[in-house]
Amino acid sequence: MSVPAAFDYHRANTVDEAIALLKEYGDEAKVLAGGHSLIPAMKLRLSQPGHLIDIGRIAGLSYIREENGVIAIGALTNYTVLERSDLLKRYFPLIPEGTALIGDQQVRNRGTIGGSLAHSDPASDMPGIILALKGELVTQGPNGKRTIKADDFFIGTFTTALEPEEILTEIRLAIPAAHTGSAYEKLANKASHYAIAGCAAVITRGDDGTCSAASLAITGAAMQTTRASATEAALVGKKLDEAAVTEAASHAAEGLEIVSDIHGSKEYRAQMCAVVAKRAILRALERA
Missing domain, CATH: 3.30.390.50 (CO dehydrogenase flavoprotein, C-terminal domain)
Structure with a gap:
């Protein structure tokens, strides 16, 4: 079995701490959320970060809630939660339906919506689903928060509009029109x-x-x-x-x-x- 190259592991307890670590280690750092895209790439040595910043246990980034006509989804919400959400089944059944087609149950238990979107693999399901739903993605970096339309977020293969020191924190979807x-x-x-x-x-x-x-x-x-x-x-x-x-x-x-x-x-x-x-x-x- 392939093993990753050596790296230093950092566990971020807050978004601000993750941003500070990204700022400190720059291009040598990669963000770890669920890990089901990054870890396989590291094991094959297609990705060899010197520093791994684990954001997977940051409190408050896993949720699905309705806010003034918008459904907000925390970036660390995993696929299983998406698949089972009554709120999403009511307003955006496309998400639970598409999520059920992702990998297997182990992948869905660990993989996160934010990780998939930030990874920007064109063969993944979630980027296309969020693009079709005309979602907005909220990011946070050293200069504060900004909101990016899905149409402007996916730039290329494994490339997004995220700045090097930014974290994707939330996905926002306007409740659709009737019919x-x-x-x-x-x-x-x-x-x-x-x-x-x-x-x-x-x-x-x-x-x-x-x-x-x-x-x-x-x-x-x-x-x-x-x-x-x-x-x-x-x-x-x-x-x-x-x-x-x-x-x-x-x-x-x-x-x-x-x-x-x-x-x-x-x-x-x-x-x-x-x-x-x-x-x-x-x-x-x-x-x-």
């Missing part, structure tokens, strides 16, 4: 459960039965978690019968930097984007 439905579909790698191609869809029906709003995010197929803008544009204002959905979904891979590897060629992944997008849209419509 809004959502769904997540993915073609998963059978071993890892990561997405080869996936689509999170959030669809709102207008009073006249047309699509008044559409938000779609693609996971797994591209170099980064990204929005399926062409499909969104093809849905809004349309009466969404199966033919219209099929046409809109056919554009799901447009403008994306599709990856090619042992799990699928660019052409295969692009086609699978259309397939999972159609399935996600149709299921979201049923729920709208």
